[in-house]
Amino acid sequence: MYSCLVSTSERLIESTRELLWDRGYVGTSPKAILERAGAGQGSMYHHFKGKPDLALAAIRRTAEEMRATAAAVLDGPGTPYERIEVYLRRERDVLRGCPIGRLTMDPDVVANDELRAPIDETLDWIRERLAGIVEAGKEQGQFAPSLDGEEIAAAVVATVQGGYVLARASGSPAAFDAGVRGLLSLLAPARSC
Template identity: 70%
Template structure:
């Protein structure tokens, strides 16, 4: 990994662990194994490095979700794969963590990629729910945009429940409950 990549990865991890205020240039340099000169040679300062880290975090989250949501299969199967994918539940969501950081949310440039990523996820889930409705897979009572919001809220809320209890069991229970509510309709005779 080259020096700029090491700096971005170090910043990404520190933002996830400590937030913007808790991520000092010294901590970034230490984590990346580079000196101050290297950091400022590649980036104008902490704000530029934070933006690069936020953009990379958002891209990685979108890529991971897209691998599951953009595959062939039933709508329920794709949503289920997204909800059940392996996660570091007790660490929380790297994008969700950014939404709880007052410094990130207050900065339009740092908040924009986070907002776009969450909007993309909700939009993609809305499309998939609509596909399931069109195929007769889901109850016709489902409203695609509201269901997509519930999926995102379940994941983010599941992280909060797991972190509060110190156990991934709470996350798993939230996901299992949502999947039961979304379970495909069975035809009645």
Template identity: 65%
Template sequence: MTTSERLIESTRELLWERGYVGVSPKAIQQRAGVGQGSMYHHFTGKPDLALAAISRTADEMWAKAEEWFDAPGTALQRITGYLRRERDVLKGCPIGGLTQDPDVMADPVLRRPVEETLGRLRARLAEILTEGREHGELGPGLDPAATSATIVAVLQGGYVVARAAGSTEPFDQAVDGLLNLLAAHATTPGRAE
């Protein structure tokens, strides 16, 4: 792994563990095993490095989501796969968690990949739900835009409640409840599983 890669990966880990304000250049350098000169050779400073780390995390999150969204199956099967995929629930969402970081949210440059990723996720889920309606899998009463916003909100809220409880059970219950609500819009019972 190159020096810049080690710096980005170390920053990603630290952002997820501590948040932006809790990450110092020294901590990044120590985790990456590089000196100050190496860090500033590759990046202009902490904000530049944080942007690279957040952007990489957003890209990876999106790639994982697309694996499920592009998989074969009905709209509900693809969404179910995405919702039930393996996650480190108790660590929280590495992108969603940044919305709780006031320094990230106050900086338009750092906020942009967070905002874009969550917006892109809502839009893609709405597309899949629209496909489901068009193919007759879902009833016409389902609002794809509102439902996609609900899916994202339940996921992000599920992380928060699970972390507060110190258990994945609240997250799993939230996903189960969401899938039950989606199944109620299926034109054929049991299509969500």
């Protein structure tokens, strides 16, 4: 599955990321991690203190990747509305769900402050970035002055995360897309005749 050029610790982290996304924390056994990574039995304990330490490294990597992907869109060109639109419509594996959002439903992750921290930080970062974009849009006259940047940011994140849930429940990305279209229609700048 992995090239010989990829270090064992790197293979372990990447395998854990995939398994956490697919199975959650409890369903991600050390044996499954080692099998997916193509690593020997003692490898995990050579590079990490144990499953929680490896899971933390994997969650941090996923959180960093999610922030980088969001930043590429949110810090990109376009009006505030266009940047939010691109963020909402960007390519996603909707039926697989969000690798960070899915972990918020895992009781073992939520109960562990250390494992939950990168998730909280990432969701907070996205909301803060979105809130700043909304405030900039208000200053430019693109959004109504009555909009609250933090509330709109929370609505955007809730639409994305809720859209994943609805899409997975229905087995179709249509529910995700409908939520995105609905939110964008509420945010759309008024057009003058």
